[in-house]
């Protein structure tokens with residue numbers, strides 16, 4: 001069975017060459033780095049984006065493809081509303097079919113208590129005039145063809161969208177390249193070149209680029225990269241398993257999640273299925289930051305399972321070096337693409353649970369299975385900020401399991417942050433110093 005929706009053996013699309021100088025260097029070719037590059041290029045700023053493996057080969061292509069306003073943290077919501085508009089504009093601009101559709105997102109509730117839990121988002125939805133509404137048990141049943149189970153009800157947002165991540169982010173990267181961004185795949189950033197507390201360049205495995213401005217958008221690798229320069233962020237990553245079915249009859253055009261299975265219809269007529277839990281490998285960072293994660297653990301106790309150690313070369317493996325220099329191979333070159341194995345027990349459970357929910361399907365045939373490492377912060381919202389201690393260094397990371405949908409919004413925001421322009425949103429919740437300034441950690445909605 002194919003392990004992934006697109007082949008990592010396909011030829012590299014973006015070769016560079018490495019420029020000597022660039023206004024901005026972006027480290028990481030996921031949805032965040034690519035979107036930020038796009039918006040900077042639209043302002044005629046010279047941008048070099050370096051990616052250690054392939055554009056979108058990590059989380060940004062492995063995700064479920066949900067673009068949702070529903071269930072968002074209050075401070076993320078205005079940015080994701082903007083992102084939904086930007087997705088539509090960018091889809092038109094890139095001139096490729098990225099599978100963008102307004103087919104809605106629905107959360108299924110097992111109990112009245114869970115229904116009551118939706119109330120706080122309903123207040124937010126009403127403040128932002130969203131089309132989110134609560135459905136009773138009968139209305140919920142009528143949204144899905146042949147659903148065997150009666151839920152207590154649901155919360156649904158018909159204007160929420162879906163897209164095919166493995167088409168969308170590479171398409172945005174091609175658009176960025178057409179706008180003048182230099183993209184170089186298979187090129188790891190090893191270290192920053194710093195002079196008197198300021199960024200003066202980036203050392204990559206292919207040489208140095210002179211620059212005064214760097215954006216770290218390295219997904220699950222950001223914390224490792226930054227720590228080598230004395231910048232600590234309490235970021236961890238969890239493994240999440242996903243499966244894609246063969247095309248099958250349509251039971252619902254959008255995306256929905258219940259306690260034991262989440263599903264989304266894809267453009268090819270299959271469903272992308274996933275379980276309701278993920279796995280954390282316990283490494284040095286997990287222990288170092290454990291106390292910061294206690295509030296999230298208390299708020300969402302059942303979502304995470306644990307393993308004692310990550311495989312070799314993962315960002316938080318016990319054997320991964322925590323410091324290195326520019327002149328030797330770095331941990332980023334040792335793991336070009338973080339490609340975790342999917343968990344067989346989760347695959348069995350999601351096929352079984354989907355079939356139980358829709359018994360009209362005699363069999364649920366999987367055409368691909370994979371997993372991704374989701375990078376998360378203790379309060380389940382990202383860091384989008386400048387690093388005060390290092391002039392010229394910016395960070396946009398820790399998207400905490402929902403960075404695909406909000407990606408273009410964060411890209412636009414961070415591009416204006418870098419330029420010193422008005423942002424249009426309050427970024428206080430996403431500041432780097434919240435983990436060190438004595439603030440209480442306030443978890444947002446679960447991953």
Ligand SMILES: Cc1cc2nc3c(=O)[nH]c(=O)nc-3n(C[C@H](O)[C@H](O)[C@H](O)COP(=O)(O)OP(=O)(O)OC[C@H]3O[C@@H](n4cnc5c(N)ncnc54)[C@H](O)[C@@H]3O)c2cc1C
Nearest residue numbers: 028030032052060063064066189219372399402403404405
């Ligand atoms: C299974 C799964 C399901 C998800 N479902 C959804 C969903 O439905 N909706 C949603 O909104 N979000 C979802 N997410 C989350 C979403 O995919 C991520 O939040 C988002 O893709 C993060 O984007 P990013 O650009 O920050 O990181 P990434 O996509 O991980 O990109 C970071 C890139 O940086 C590169 N890199 C790192 N270090 C270096 C270096 N030193 N030099 C060069 N390159 C480097 C990496 O190779 C990588 O390609 C899901 C995630 C997973 C794994």
